Amino acid sequence: xxxxxxxxxxxxxxxxxxxxxxxxxxxxxxxxxxxxxxxxxxxxxxxxxxxxxxxxxxxxxxxxxxxxxxxxxxxxxxxxxxxxxxxxxxxxxxxxxxxxxxxxxxxxxxxxxxxxxxx
Amino acid sequence: xxxxxxxxxxxxxxxxxxxxxxxxxxxxxxxxxxxxxxxxxxxxxxxxxxxxxxxxxxxxxxxxxxxxxxxxxxxxxxxxxxxxxxxxxxxxxxxxxxxxxxxxxxx
Numbered sequence: 001x002x003x004x005x006x007x008x009x010x011x012x013x014x015x016x017x018x019x020x021x022x023x024x025x026x027x028x029x030x031x032x033x034x035x036x037x038x039x040x041x042x043x044x045x046x047x048x049x050x051x052x053x054x055x056x057x058x059x060x061x062x063x064x065x066x067x068x069x070x071x072x073x074x075x076x077x078x079x080x081x082x083x084x085x086x087x088x089x090x091x092x093x094x095x096x097x098x099x100x101x102x103x104x105x106x107x108x109x110x111x112x113x114x115x116x117x118x119x
Numbered sequence: 120x121x122x123x124x125x126x127x128x129x130x131x132x133x134x135x136x137x138x139x140x141x142x143x144x145x146x147x148x149x150x151x152x153x154x155x156x157x158x159x160x161x162x163x164x165x166x167x168x169x170x171x172x173x174x175x176x177x178x179x180x181x182x183x184x185x186x187x188x189x190x191x192x193x194x195x196x197x198x199x200x201x202x203x204x205x206x207x208x209x210x211x212x213x214x215x216x217x218x219x220x221x222x223x224x225x226x
Contacts, residue, residue, distance in 0.1 A: 035215065044220040045154075045162065045205050061214055062120060095161055103209035105152045107173065109161040
């Protein structure tokens with residue numbers, strides 16, 4: 001059974017750093033892309049970027065380039081999304097999803113990680 | 120930046136047909152996908168590669184395309200179909216992009 005299990009809820013202060021995780025299981029982790037998707041409260045889905053754990057090829061949506069870092073450790077089948085300095089506007093739910101192709105369908109999703117950065 | 124345009128909302132009575140459009144100028148050259156997101160849940164893929172249904176998705180979900188517009192059709196809408204629906208595709212450089220989402224209300 002394919003599963004993506006994300007790390008738990010985070011409450012951080014502005015300016016703090018953060019790294020959240022997404023552990024894949026039940027499939028060959030290095031053969032599929034992992035995408036990260038943001039959803040602000042009451043708003044729609046936003047494509048942040050994507051990584052291929054097999055070779056760490058990483059591609060960012062222009063809106064998120066330079067704002068976050070996506071990485072993966074294939075030895076522990078885990079992908080990461082990190083911030084160097086959080087802002088209140090980073091408050092959102094963050095989902096990881098398995099992707100077929102670098103811009104393709106997202107067939108399995110994690111449960112989401114809520115990140116709260118009070119202003 | 121590239122955008123996929125969806126109507127904000129669609130209302131439909133039970134048993135009727137709901138149609139949700141998604142427009143973008145790269146759609147003729149890129150596959151489109153549709154996701155259903157119920158309140159408080161992660162999105163679920165309902166249509167892939169323009170008009171394929173993953174296993175477990177009811178046959179009442181289908182999709183079609185015409186030029187720069189793709190349409191998700193829910194035939195015989197049921198109360199459980201009330202949700203937000205998002206189209207997804209890629210821009211001309213291959214970067215993924217979502218539409219703004221459409222809230223389907225079952226009257």
